[in-house]
Amino acid sequence: MDRKPLRCKLAAATVPVLILLLSACTRSNKPAATAETATARPKAGQTTEIVKLPPPTPQDVRDAVARAFAGALALTNQARPSYSVGDFNGDNSEDIAVLVRPNPARMAEINSSSANWVVWDPTRVPLPKPHQQLVRLAANPGQEHVRRGDLLLAIIHGLGPEGWRNPHAYQTFILRRVASRAPQTARLPYLLVLQPRGEDVLPEVGSLGMGYVYWIGTAYAWQPRTNVAAAQALPMKASKAGHPRG
C-alpha cells in the first residue's frame, strides 16, 4: 500500500481546517469588524439641522408624559396641557417642557433613587459671580426630592429627528422651584452664564423671581433675569489678537 499519498492527503486536509480554526478563534473575542470604515459612519461631533416638526397636539403631550414618566406625573390641565417645545440642550433634536404636578399616589416612585429621571433644582447650581470665577463647590447636596403638590417642569430631551416623540427619548428631568406658569421658549441674544451654546431657554418665574432655565451641558441651571439684564448693559470691549495660550 502506498502510504505517502495518504499522509499528503491528510496533511493537505489539515491545513485548511487549521486556518479555519485560527480565523474563527481570532474573531471570537472582539466585536465583528466589517469593511465599514470610521469615515463611512456619521462622525460623533457632526451636527445636523433640527427637523421642523408639526406642533404637538394635547394628546401628543399626554402620551409623551405618560410614556416617559410612567404615570408618576399629572398634567396641570388634562384638556389643554401647558407645554413648550424647543431645542433646550442644543443637540438639534426637539425637546419638550411640560407643566406638571406629582401624582400623590406615586411619591415614593418619583423620589426613588432608581427612578428613570433626574429630579433637579436648577436654582441650586452655583453660578460664578463677576469677581468669583473659581467656585468652591458646596458639600454634595444629594438627591433632590419632590414634595406633594409641587408645581414642576417635566422635560423630555428629544432623540434624533423625531425629537421628544421618539419612543426611545428617555433622557428626562423633573425640575423643582422654577415653574409657576405655562412654560415658554425663547432664544436670548444676551448672556446666560454657563450656557455652552445658543440653545432655547425657558423664561420662568422661579422661587427666586423672574429668570431663565437653561441647559449647562450636564444639567439645568437657573439665572435671575436681573443678572442677564445687568450683563447686557455692560459696554463691549475692543478685540485684539494675542499669542495662543491656556
Added chain:
Amino acid sequence: MPKRLKRFLPPLFVMAAMLTLTMMIVHAANRSRLIPGMGQTDPAPAPAAFTTVVGDSLPFNGSNGLTDICPNIDSSGHTVVPEDISAGCANNGFPEPPGDSFFLDKSIFEKQDRDFDGLGPIYNEKSCVNCHQGTVSGGWSHTAELRAGATINGTFVNPTVTINYGLNQITGRSLINALAICSDAEEVTPDQIASNGQVVTPTTTQRISLPILGDGFVEAIADSTLLGIQQQQCLSTTNTHICGEAIQVQILESPNQATFAVGRFGWKDEHASLLSFASDAYLNEMGVTNRLPPNNQEVTRVCEVTPANQIEDQPDNLGLADIDHFAVFMRGLQAPPPEDQEDIINSGQGASIARGQALFQVIGNGNGIGCANCHVPQIVTAPAGTNQGGLTPIPDALGNRVINPYSDFLLHNINTGDGIVQTPVGPQGQSYQDTAMKIRTAPLWGLHTRSRFLHNGMAYTLRQAIMAHGAPEGDVVLRNFLALTPGQQQDLINFLNSL
C-alpha cells in the same frame, strides 16, 4: 497495535502538534488584543494605594510606615519594584533625579506660593494641592474654574478680557482667572466676543480640576494603544455611533517642540506629557512663568512684582525647577485603588458588584450594556525602555504595567460638551474645531472617593451622571441602562461605587 493504525500515527502526531501550536498562537493573539499595549513579557499590575496624605508636616519613613524610595536598583541598573509596593512604599517606583526625593516633590507640590515667588498677577490658586487634594495630595477637586469663548463662523475664538481700567487686555486663552495680587489685574468675563465683524455672547463653562493619581502610568500608554482602542470603537458595528477622537498635541519639552503625541490629560486632552501639563498649569493656574514656551511669558504684567524678562520658576540646588518636581511627583504617584475588598465583603455587596461588572462590559459581550466601550477597564502601558511623549525612555516602574483606568482617554460627544476648544489645530494643520462639544472620557478609577461627577461637578449621584449621557455617542448606552431592571441598575451603580 494493528498495522493499519500505526500508519495513521505519524500524521495524527503532526496534526496534534499543529493544533497545539495554533492554539498557543491564538491564545497569545487574544491576550494581546484584550490587553492593548501588551509588551514582550507578562505585564505586572501597577501599584495602587492612597499614600500621599495632604500636609507638609508628615514625613515618609515616619509614623505612617511609608518609605520614600521603595524600589531598589539591581546590578544591571534596572529598577526593582517590590511585589507588594502598596504595603510600605509611598511612590510607585519612578526613579528620582539625583538628590531628589518623592517627599521633596510632594512638599513642592503642596508649597503655597507668594507674589515674590512668582504667584500671579492673576491666578486661581496658590498651590497645586489646593485643586488636587480629594482624599490625598493629587486627588480630585472641589473647585471649579471658569472658561469662556465663542464659536464664530465655525471657529472658536478666545475671549478678550480687559483689565486695569481698560488699559490692558488678556487674550489667547479661554481660562478666566479668579484671583489677582492686586485689584487692577482682576479678570471679569466679557459679555461679548467679537471676530470678523460679528459680535456674539460668550460660551462659559465651569470645570472641576482632575485627579492626577496614576497619571504617570497614563503618560506611559503608547499612542498606538490609544489609537487601537479608537479604531476598534470606530470600526465596530455593534456600538452604534461611538467613535472617540484622538488629537495630536505638542510635547512642550521636546527639542524644538517638534514632537507630538496623542493627548490624554485635561478635560480636552490638551496634553500628552506631565511636564507640559505642569508647565501650563503653573503659568495659567498660578501665574508662575517657567522655561517651556509659551509658558515663559506672563499672561499680564499689571502689578507684577518680579523682574521683567525673568523666568520665575528657577532651578533649585538640584538643578530642578518646580515644574520638574511637579512632573516627577505626578509620575511617581500610585494609581487610585478600588474600594477595599474587605469592606466590600463586609457590606454584603460582593455578588451585586460582580453582576454590575458584567453589565458594565462592551456591547455584544454577554449582558454588557456598553459602558466599557469608552470606559476601558484595563490598559497595559508601553514596554519599559521605549519612548512615549515626555517619557524618554519609559522607566521600569511605569513600563509594561496593567492599569485599570476605566477610560479610553479619547474625546467623545455625549452632549455634555462645553463649547470650548483648547487645541484648535493639529501638527499637519488639521482642524480640531469639532472638539468644542467633546469631553475626554472620565477615568473612573478611584470613583468611590468622589462625590461630584462630570466636568462641571453638576451631577451629585452616579445615576445623574449616567442620565447625562446623550446623543450622538451616549444615548444608546443610556437607553440600555434604562432598559435594565431596577435591581440590575443598582448592581451597576454598586460596581461603580467599588472602583
